[in-house]
Amino acid sequence: MNSAKLKTLLLCALTVAISNGSRAGEPGSFLQTLHHHKTLASTIADNGDLNPYALIVAPVSAGKIHQGDVLIDNFNGIANLQGTGVTIVDYSPQTRNVTLFAQLPQKLPGCPGGVGLSTAMGMLKSGWVIVGSTPSTDGTTRTKGVGGLIVLDSNGQFVNVWADTNINDPWGNIEAVDRGSNATLFVSMAGFDVPGPQVRDPNTGYPVTIKKATVLRLELAVPEGKPPILNGETVIADGFGQRADRDAFLVGPTGLALASNGTLYVSDALGNQIVAIADAATRTNSAGTGRTVTQGGLLRRPLAMVIAPNGNLIVANAKNGQAVEINPTTGKQLCAQWIDANQAQSPPGNGDLFGIALKPDGRGFYYVEDDVNALVEAVP
Amino acid sequence: MNDMRFGGRRSGGVRFAGWPAVWVVAVFAADTAFGTPPMIVSPSETSTNEAASSSSFLEGISRRSYLLGDMWGLRPGLSKDGVALNILETSEVLGNVSGGTRQGFEYDGLTQMALQLDTQRAFHWYGGTFNVSALQIHGRNLSADNLSTLQTASGIEADRATRLWELWYDQKFDQSGRFDLRIGQQSMDQEFMVSQNALYFVNTMFGWPMVPSADLPGGGPAYPLSALGLRGRIRLGDSWTLLAGVFNGSPVSHNEGDSQQENPSGTSFPINGTALAIAELQFAYPGLGSMVYADQHAPLPRVYKLGVWYDTERFADQQVDNAGLSLANPAGSGNPRTHHDDIAIYAVADQMVWQDPAEDDRTLNVFLRPMGTPLDDRNLVDFSVNAGLAFHEPFYHRDDDTFGAGVGYAQVSSAAAALDRATGYYSGTYYPVRSGETYIELTYQYQLTPWCQLQPDFQYVFNPGGGVPNPNSTSGARVHDEAVLGMRVNITF
Numbered sequence: 111m112n113s114a115k116l117k118t119l120l121l122c123a124l125t126v127a128i129s130n131g132s133r134a135g136e137p138g139s140f141l142q143t144l145h146h147h148k149t150l151a152s153t154i155a156d157n158g159d160l161n162p163y164a165l166i167v168a169p170v171s172a173g174k175i176h177q178g179d180v181l182i183d184n185f186n187g188i189a190n191l192q193g194t195g196v197t198i199v200d201y202s203p204q205t206r207n208v209t210l211f212a213q214l215p216q217k218l219p220g221c222p223g224g225v226g227l228s229t230a231m232g233m234l235k236s237g238w239v240i241v242g243s244t245p246s247t248d249g250t251t252r253t254k255g256v257g258g259l260i261v262l263d264s265n266g267q268f269v270n271v272w273a274d275t276n277i278n279d280p281w282g283n284i285e286a287v288d289r290g291s292n293a294t295l296f297v298s299m300a301g302f303d304v305p306g307p308q309v310r311d312p313n314t315g316y317p318v319t320i321k322k323a324t325v326l327r328l329e330l331a332v333p334e335g336k337p338p339i340l341n342g343e344t345v346i347a348d349g350f351g352q353r354a355d356r357d358a359f360l361v362g363p364t365g366l367a368l369a370s371n372g373t374l375y376v377s378d379a380l381g382n383q384i385v386a387i388a389d390a391a392t393r394t395n396s397a398g399t400g401r402t403v404t405q406g407g408l409l410r411r412p413l414a415m416v417i418a419p420n421g422n423l424i425v426a427n428a429k430n431g432q433a434v435e436i437n438p439t440t441g442k443q444l445c446a447q448w449i450d451a452n453q454a455q456s457p458p459g460n461g462d463l464f465g466i467a468l469k470p471d472g473r474g475f476y477y478v479e480d481d482v483n484a485l486v487e488a489v490p
Numbered sequence: 491m492n493d494m495r496f497g498g499r500r501s502g503g504v505r506f507a508g509w510p511a512v513w514v515v516a517v518f519a520a521d522t523a524f525g526t527p528p529m530i531v532s533p534s535e536t537s538t539n540e541a542a543s544s545s546s547f548l549e550g551i552s553r554r555s556y557l558l559g560d561m562w563g564l565r566p567g568l569s570k571d572g573v574a575l576n577i578l579e580t581s582e583v584l585g586n587v588s589g590g591t592r593q594g595f596e597y598d599g600l601t602q603m604a605l606q607l608d609t610q611r612a613f614h615w616y617g618g619t620f621n622v623s624a625l626q627i628h629g630r631n632l633s634a635d636n637l638s639t640l641q642t643a644s645g646i647e648a649d650r651a652t653r654l655w656e657l658w659y660d661q662k663f664d665q666s667g668r669f670d671l672r673i674g675q676q677s678m679d680q681e682f683m684v685s686q687n688a689l690y691f692v693n694t695m696f697g698w699p700m701v702p703s704a705d706l707p708g709g710g711p712a713y714p715l716s717a718l719g720l721r722g723r724i725r726l727g728d729s730w731t732l733l734a735g736v737f738n739g740s741p742v743s744h745n746e747g748d749s750q751q752e753n754p755s756g757t758s759f760p761i762n763g764t765a766l767a768i769a770e771l772q773f774a775y776p777g778l779g780s781m782v783y784a785d786q787h788a789p790l791p792r793v794y795k796l797g798v799w800y801d802t803e804r805f806a807d808q809q810v811d812n813a814g815l816s817l818a819n820p821a822g823s824g825n826p827r828t829h830h831d832d833i834a835i836y837a838v839a840d841q842m843v844w845q846d847p848a849e850d851d852r853t854l855n856v857f858l859r860p861m862g863t864p865l866d867d868r869n870l871v872d873f874s875v876n877a878g879l880a881f882h883e884p885f886y887h888r889d890d891d892t893f894g895a896g897v898g899y900a901q902v903s904s905a906a907a908a909l910d911r912a913t914g915y916y917s918g919t920y921y922p923v924r925s926g927e928t929y930i931e932l933t934y935q936y937q938l939t940p941w942c943q944l945q946p947d948f949q950y951v952f953n954p955g956g957g958v959p960n961p962n963s964t965s966g967a968r969v970h971d972e973a974v975l976g977m978r979v980n981i982t983f
Contacts, residue, residue: 149667
């Protein structure tokens with residue numbers, strides 16, 4: 111190659127336009143304060159369970175759990191079949207190690223269809239851990255069971271399972287109001303009459319959408335030293351779209367975040383929107399699909415959601431590696447940040463994100479990347 | 491004639507587009523070591539997992555990631571110690587229906603076995619990964635048998651062998667992943683000069699490209715070879731990364747003959763006292779932490795790389811002997827002049843150019859990878875380029891399928907061409923002078939199940955070998971243009 115060709119080659123390489131889309135700060139943005147993304151640990155369980163979905167930060171120390179620990183459940187077994195994961199791991203920020211917190215059997219008495227741990231997980235101040243099961247045996251909704259809500263003690267031992275007609279594949283992240291002796295939980299259910307992914311809508315070509323997903327409020331009594339008792343249930347929202355998905359198992363309402371004014375925000379993944387359910391803790395009827403806060407824009411099938419210290423919603427996108435920040439009052443989408451930029455997927459981070467949890471100090475959040483089965487934190 | 495000591499062609503990088511997730515998972519999930527056959531582990535307490543148990547082998551077979559599932563308890567047993575096992579089989583039938591030195595179809599295949607140990611999961615040591623991989627290469631080599639091409643038709647074609655491939659340890663030094671070092675026997679094609687979108691293709695040159703394949707000793711430390719070395723990666727910013735390494739100057743001890751036969755088991759670990767240094771500056775958008783605003787048009791994802799390699803091995807001149815006479819001159823010694831170094835530069839661009847507004851998974855991506863060396867005298871190929879497009883989900887609801895169309899070009903150096911002219915001159919007969927070779931490829935990666943891909947493929951080669959004479963021709967005619975058809979199958983066990 112002669113020198114002219116060499117120069118041309120260098121020039122081509124060096125003159126490629128480069129821009130990164132940066133601009134001046136968005137006032138009050140939480141995401142803009144986060145500049146470091148640290149991979150903390152592998153979330154793979156001892157038995158090889160994969161695909162981290164739910165993550166929560168322990169509010170108290172109890173049993174094997176220390177306050178501030180991060181509990182993460184796995185939705186897939188080692189063969190990567192969805193709806194077969196049976197483990198919860200515990201990441202300790204102090205030791206930086208991951209230990210096995212709970213390992214359930216695939217079949218559990220009283221849990222229809224078995225165990226496949228979903229994005230629904232919460233921990234009460236009394237130490238009880240409640241986790242949703244959305245089980246399958248072939249990795250698709252074709253063989254799914256209706257699952258249930260499983261109660262574990264603080265040593266990861268099975269205690270009880272709640273299953274009834276209102277509980278059908280607990281799917282979204284659990285939001286809780288914990289008053290010690292009693293508690294209120296909010297969970298979305300996304301499995302009502304969902305067939306296998308092979309059943310297609312002839313008009314769209316996608317698996318059929320069944321608009322029966324709900325948000326369920328559960329009232330718990332927590333006797334001193336005894337497991338929580340399920341005292342009441344109220345469907346506070348319903349009619350959300352839900353459908354089978356070969357890659358994500360299910361698509362349905364996933365993110366729940368309760369504001370201090372009693373409004374519950376829900377990420378409606380199929381509707382690609384965030385909706386608000388007013389008076390979520392007190393209402394006695396269903397708000398239907400609620401009031402649309404924001405739709406489209408930066409949202410790409412929104413999943414788990416938290417409220418940042420500034421009051422804004424932070425929601426993880428399924429279809430790219432972005433977290434999106436939304437002012438819930440105005441409905442304005444302030445910005446999004448690439449928290450997973452893995453270009454092995456197209457678009458980057460596609461399918462990688464799911465659970466998200468605010469750090470105890472409010473300066474950042476934890477999230478999972480299921481392409482690499484890792485717990486990551488975004489911090490200033 | 492050409493001294494092929496330093497330019498022995500062979501197939502290049504073996505990366506399968508459908509597998510990145512597997513390998514990425516392996517980096518964190520697996521991270522294990524091997525070299526020894528996997529031990530049989532008693533089923534763990536998870537044997538209650540009926541979906542993956544041997545008693546229900548067929549349950550979920552259409553959706554799991556591995557054909558063999560949990561391998562009857564082996565995988566969970568290994569996982570308990572932070573070890574992951576991946577076995578990947580690639581089998582293909584390729585054949586030229588026109589042109590070439592002869593026509594016909596041939597089978598070839600490759601079994602890759604990799605064990606990785608995640609040191610954090612194994613013994614609470616953050617950021618460490620042990621990796622060992624082995625290759626079992628079987629079948630024939632269509633490019634050598636029928637095609638006489640520079641840019642060989644398949645990235646897995648190689649000498650039949652069972653050999654150690656990579657054996658390295660990688661250590662991250664901070665949780666932000668800003669710096670990591672890798673030491674041990676490495677195959678450079680796994681990290682350097684990689685175009686993400688080119689990995690979907692079958693032709694070798696979309697993996698390990700033509701310039702290093704033709705010009706580096708033994709074709710360079712790339713599949714199925716590797717070399718001892720040290721590699722560092724530094725993230726200079728959210729979007730900028732510097733990848734650099736120093737490796738033994740050659741993957742084999744003696745740069746003569748077939749490099750794969752020089753080190754048939756991959757266990758000779760040669761240290762020749764020479765070095766192959768390489769550095770690659772990478773820019774990626776989005777970078778981790780990149781911001782996007784609702785009222786602002788966001789650029790589409792892209793990756794650009796600019797690199798240079800420099801090798802201090804001895805390189806044979808392509809044209810003249812140690813006395814300055816043409817290698818074709820009967821009065822000459824036939825021993826080529828040697829040079830003490832070689833250098834080339836390269837660039838890689840991957841760019842998404844379109845995303846379906848109604849279906850995020852449907853994206854059209856293009857790539858371009860030119861490279862060249864200014865040192866014509868010691869290199870068979872002084873310039874090569876690959877370009878093409880990759881269309882994800884070309885048909886609605888075929889989310890994991892990819893269609894690819896690509897082109898490759900390799901230019902025979904002026905020194906090698908001069909030797910052809912001299913050969914004709916001194917022999918007194920017609921002798922074709924080589925120039926450039928071009929191929930096009932159309933391919934479709936069909937995801938049958940998560941563990942199985944089918945990939946029909948079509949290639950057409952213009953001016954095979956740059957215009958080499960057909961050994962079967964009595965008149966010195968060149969090898970005619972070739973149409974190559976094939977079907978590849980990837981199976982993850």
